[in-house]
Amino acid sequence: MKSLFLITNLLLLLAGCSSSIQTATQYYQFEQPIGESSRNVSETDAQLRIQTVVLRGALNNVGIAMKLDSNQIHAANYNLWGESPDVMLTASAQQTLFTAMPNWMVIKGLPVITELDQQTFYELEYEIHHFNGDMQGNADISGLWRLYYTHPETGRRLVSIHNFSNVVAIDDDGYDGLVSTLEKTWLNINLAVAKKIEHARL
Amino acid sequence: MTEIAEVTKEPKISAIWIIPAIALLVGMWMLYQYQANKGPTIFIQMPQAEGIIAGKTEIKVRSVKIGQIDHVRLSDTQDSVIASAQIDKNYNNLLTDDAKIWVVKPRIDETGISGMSTLLSGVYLEFSPGESKNVKRTFTLQDEPALIGKDVKGGRFKLLSYNAEVLDVSTGIFFKNYKIGQIETAVFDWENQAMKYGVFINAPYQNLITTNSIFWVNAGIQIDLSADGININTGSLSKLLKGGISVGLPEQQTPGEIAQDDHSFSLSQSYKEALEERFYDFDYFLIEFEQSVRGLRSGAPVEYRGMRIGTVVEAPANVIINGRPAHFRNHNTAVPVLIKVEYGRLYHDSASAKEFWRGSLDGWIENGMRASLKPGNLLTGAVYVDFDIYPDAPKAYLGKLVQYDVFPSVSSGITVLADQVSDVLNKVNNLKIEDNLAQMQATFTDYQALANEMRELLSQKDTQNLPGDFNRNFEKMTKSMVQFEITMRQFDKTMASYQAGSELHHQIQQTLKEFKRLSEGLQPLTRGLNEQPNMLIFDKSLPADPKPRKR
Numbered sequence: 001m002k003s004l005f006l007i008t009n010l011l012l013l014l015a016g017c018s019s020s021i022q023t024a025t026q027y028y029q030f031e032q033p034i035g036e037s038s039r040n041v042s043e044t045d046a047q048l049r050i051q052t053v054v055l056r057g058a059l060n061n062v063g064i065a066m067k068l069d070s071n072q073i074h075a076a077n078y079n080l081w082g083e084s085p086d087v088m089l090t091a092s093a094q095q096t097l098f099t100a101m102p103n104w105m106v107i108k109g110l111p112v113i114t115e116l117d118q119q120t121f122y123e124l125e126y127e128i129h130h131f132n133g134d135m136q137g138n139a140d141i142s143g144l145w146r147l148y149y150t151h152p153e154t155g156r157r158l159v160s161i162h163n164f165s166n167v168v169a170i171d172d173d174g175y176d177g178l179v180s181t182l183e184k185t186w187l188n189i190n191l192a193v194a195k196k197i198e199h200a201r202l
Numbered sequence: 203m204t205e206i207a208e209v210t211k212e213p214k215i216s217a218i219w220i221i222p223a224i225a226l227l228v229g230m231w232m233l234y235q236y237q238a239n240k241g242p243t244i245f246i247q248m249p250q251a252e253g254i255i256a257g258k259t260e261i262k263v264r265s266v267k268i269g270q271i272d273h274v275r276l277s278d279t280q281d282s283v284i285a286s287a288q289i290d291k292n293y294n295n296l297l298t299d300d301a302k303i304w305v306v307k308p309r310i311d312e313t314g315i316s317g318m319s320t321l322l323s324g325v326y327l328e329f330s331p332g333e334s335k336n337v338k339r340t341f342t343l344q345d346e347p348a349l350i351g352k353d354v355k356g357g358r359f360k361l362l363s364y365n366a367e368v369l370d371v372s373t374g375i376f377f378k379n380y381k382i383g384q385i386e387t388a389v390f391d392w393e394n395q396a397m398k399y400g401v402f403i404n405a406p407y408q409n410l411i412t413t414n415s416i417f418w419v420n421a422g423i424q425i426d427l428s429a430d431g432i433n434i435n436t437g438s439l440s441k442l443l444k445g446g447i448s449v450g451l452p453e454q455q456t457p458g459e460i461a462q463d464d465h466s467f468s469l470s471q472s473y474k475e476a477l478e479e480r481f482y483d484f485d486y487f488l489i490e491f492e493q494s495v496r497g498l499r500s501g502a503p504v505e506y507r508g509m510r511i512g513t514v515v516e517a518p519a520n521v522i523i524n525g526r527p528a529h530f531r532n533h534n535t536a537v538p539v540l541i542k543v544e545y546g547r548l549y550h551d552s553a554s555a556k557e558f559w560r561g562s563l564d565g566w567i568e569n570g571m572r573a574s575l576k577p578g579n580l581l582t583g584a585v586y587v588d589f590d591i592y593p594d595a596p597k598a599y600l601g602k603l604v605q606y607d608v609f610p611s612v613s614s615g616i617t618v619l620a621d622q623v624s625d626v627l628n629k630v631n632n633l634k635i636e637d638n639l640a641q642m643q644a645t646f647t648d649y650q651a652l653a654n655e656m657r658e659l660l661s662q663k664d665t666q667n668l669p670g671d672f673n674r675n676f677e678k679m680t681k682s683m684v685q686f687e688i689t690m691r692q693f694d695k696t697m698a699s700y701q702a703g704s705e706l707h708h709q710i711q712q713t714l715k716e717f718k719r720l721s722e723g724l725q726p727l728t729r730g731l732n733e734q735p736n737m738l739i740f741d742k743s744l745p746a747d748p749k750p751r752k753r
Contacts, residue, residue, distance in 0.1 A: 025726070062725050066748050076747040077726060084722050137753035170752045178750040 028064065028175060029082035030092050030183040035099065044105040047121035048097065048197065052108070053089040055128045056143075060085050064175055065132035067140065073132060079175040085131060092183070093126065093190050100194035122159070122197065123148040131182070133170060139181035140167045145193055147200060160200055164189060241269070241291035246303060246327070248343035251283040253307060253325035261287050261303070261327045268293040268329060287327075297339065300332030304344040346371065350386060350402050357408025358386065359461060361399040361417055361447070363469035368397055369419070374446045375401055376420060382407035385447070399469065401447070411449065414458040417469045418476035420448040452477055455550070481544035483552035484512065485559075488519055488606040489573045489587065490536035493613050497585040498575065504541050506589040512543040514587060521604055528603065538603065541587060563600060570595045572612040588614075 041047075059065055062084065063075035081088060094108040130142035142165040150156040166189055170181040248254070251274050261269040269289035277284050289297065307325045308317045320326065330348050350356070368390070375383035383403035391398050403411055447469065451457060461467075470476035495517050504512035519540035521528035529537045548555035572595050576588040598610035659665050730737050730744055737744075 062722050063729070064747075066750065068748065074748060075729070077730065077744040079747050080726060084718070133750040135748065137751050170750055173751045174749060175747075177752060 024078070026079045026175060027082045028079065028179045030088060030179070030186070032092050032095060032183070034095065037099065039098070039105060041105055045103045047105045047107065048101065049121055049123045050090060050094050050097065050106065050108040051123060051125045053086045053093065053126040053128055055086050055131055059128060059131045064178065067132050067134040076175070089126070089128070089186060092186055096187055096190035097194050100191055101198065120149070120151045123150065124193070124197070133178040137170055138167045139170050139178055139185055141182060141185045141189060142166065147197060162196065239291060241289045242294055242297060242339065244269070244287050244289055244297060245340045246285045246287060246343055247277070247340070248283050248285060251285065253305065254285055255324065258324065259326055261289065261329050263293070263296065263329045263331065268296065271327070296329065296331040297337050298332040298334040299336045299338035300334040301338070301341065302330040302332070302344055302348050303327055303341050304347045306347070355405035356383065357403045357405070357411065358463050359401050359403065359411060360464060360466045361401055361469040362466060363397040363399065364395070365471050367419060367471070369399070369447065375403060376446050376448050377407065377410050377450065382410065409460050411461045411465070412451070412458040413461050413465070414455060414480070415449055415451060415461065415467065416476040416480045417447055417449050417467050418473045419469065419471055420446045448473070452480060481546040483546055483556065484542040484544040485556070486515065486540060486542050486606055488521065488538045488540055488603050488608045489611050490534070490538050490608060491575060491611050492536050493575065495537050495539055495575065497583040498539060498587070499584065502578070502584065502586045504543065504587040504589070511547050511589070512541050514539060514541050516540040521606070523604060539587070540606070567598060567600055567610060569593070572598070573609050574612050574614040576614055
């Protein structure tokens with residue numbers, strides 16, 4: 001009984017001696033202010049469906065990526081995205097395009113049952129190769145987007161492919177600056193995409 | 203006194219001659235008177251002088267003696283008798299060239315018994331004066347007495363008969379069984395093989411004879427066998443004995459114009475035939491048939507879909523073109539048939555019917571109206587001409603051949619059928635039946651061998667057990683299939699619960715999302731454990747993150 005008491009005290013001592021002050025983990029997300037808006041299918045000319053953004057490999061990690069050199073990338077241990085990057089980017093893109101394309105019904109995810117005359121629809125597919133900051137003080141969002149067109153009689157066909165590379169200097173030091181620059185860059189990318197889709201449809 | 207002698211010359215003629223002279227004068231006077239009262243002498247030629255006695259046989263007009271036979275002799279050629287007769291001078295004007303003379307003797311014929319008085323008095327000659335102004339002295343004795351005197355009022359008409367039985371002179375003409383006249387003359391026209399009758403209708407009944415009257419032979423007894431039984435109609439006794447000719451109008455027809463003297467009518471064998479032969483307003487048409495006209499006779503009907511519109515006149519038609527019969531032309535093998543379209547059959551007003559027919563004919567032909575031969579009686583082989591519409595017939599027009607219009611024709615069903623049968627037979631002839639039979643024989647031999655083998659196989663005991671095994675296996679298979687069907691239904695139900703929209707599908711989706719969120723939340727932990735396995739016990743010592751710095 002005495003020996004059991006001594007062992008327990010020893011373990012508590014060891015545990016107390018081995019503990020130290022932990023580094024705090026930070027979570028980030030796009031600010032993405034949401035304006036009040038609504039749109040009926042009957043008021044729109046066409047439908048655009050945004051597929052879930054695909055991020056290459058570790059870029060979809062919740063740890064914010066930092067490019068250390070040409071071939072090395074670091075996923076942050078203590079600065080994390082508040083949600084999975086693909087979900088966050090998809091939601092952000094849908095909101096941006098919805099606002100930028102007033103005559104379109106912009107939706108995300110799987111096909112939505114709409115009016116019969118809207119069974120023809122466009123699909124936007126993002127494939128992100130860079131979504132990170134680098135040691136030179138830039139935020140980098142690069143990759144490509146594809147536009148598809150689906151018709152009930154002719155089926156799905158590819159309309160166009162666009163590569164893009166946006167390396168933008170961050171606004172401020174730290175992960176806050178990196179995140180805000182990434183958000184702004186992603187916003188500009190989607191605005192440019194909106195213009196090109198409108199032009200392609202014409 | 204002396205008397206002086208006077209010398210006188212004696213007359214040369216004695217007075218005694220006065221008496222003879224007076225007698226001579228009287229005699230001459232009497233001769234003159236005889237010759238002056240004698241009247242003309244006529245000569246009558248007769249085949250024989252049976253009952254004729256010179257100085258006794260009298261010549262009478264209406265039973266009044268006008269003369270007497272005074273001499274009978276043979277003619278110079280000795281083939282007849284010449285009788286001379288003295289005619290009273292007061293009747294000189296009766297000796298015209300159209301006068302008739304015949305012997306009145308006891309006679310029994312269809313008109314009755316006559317001349318019985320001559321049995322005692324002997325025969326006499328009846329003289330029937332004429333109306334001519336020319337005087338004649340030589341007459342020919344008639345064989346038969348003139349039935350109707352010139353002074354009898356009435357009308358004379360002609361009847362032409364091709365098919366009716368031959369009737370005798372004096373046969374009566376009846377209108378509704380009332381005798382209104384009789385046959386006056388009957389002559390057989392051997393060239394046309396027809397009887398020509400002259401009929402006399404007593405006044406005033408000649409007004410009953412109109413242009414649309416029909417004449418038919420009345421048989422005296424008419425027997426009608428119908429669904430109502432046997433109906434026998436008989437006319438008067440004279441009609442029953444002698445028959446007769448009936449005259450009348452077709453039913454529901456009004457009398458036409460009164461026929462003039464010498465108007466010609468047709469005499470038909472019966473009332474029914476008379477109705478068929480009463481159409482005098484018609485046009486001839488030729489029809490050229492590219493098939494045999496055997497069985498087509500003159501008089502055969504021409505019909506339009508069963509309605510009679512005409513009659514076949516000649517089959518084949520005797521049409522001569524360039525001295526050759528039309529059906530033997532070089533470049534035409536068709537046989538022409540002459541028909542007549544009788545407009546009275548189309549409509550009772552022939553003029554309107556003719557106008558309608560002529561005006562519509564071209565349009566009908568353009569629409570496909572064609573003539574064809576149709577069998578009328580399968581037993582006798584009689585055929586008739588039928589008009590009908592054939593929309594698929596080749597185009598044709600109303601042609602012309604000699605003076606006739608030529609109506610287009612099509613081959614009849616019998617010919618078409620015969621052609622088809624002929625084609626089939628030709629094909630059968632062309633079949634290599636012998637080769638096929640040889641092949642069939644070989645095949646049958648093989649089949650026979652196979653059948654033998656099958657018989658042997660079936661006769662084996664093991665084979666006979668097969669049906670039982672097969673049935674058992676089949677029952678098992680049936681059970682298995684039922685079980686399989688139940689399983690597939692269950693599988694369908696199971697799969698339905700996994701389909702999109704189902705509750706289970708929704709739950710799986712939710713679970714996957716939660717699992718994804720969980721894995722994302724565990725990413726830093728798993729990555730840290732990968733780098734520092736004792737991180738759960740000791741404080742984690744992961745490297746610090748590089749800090750982004752703006753340029």
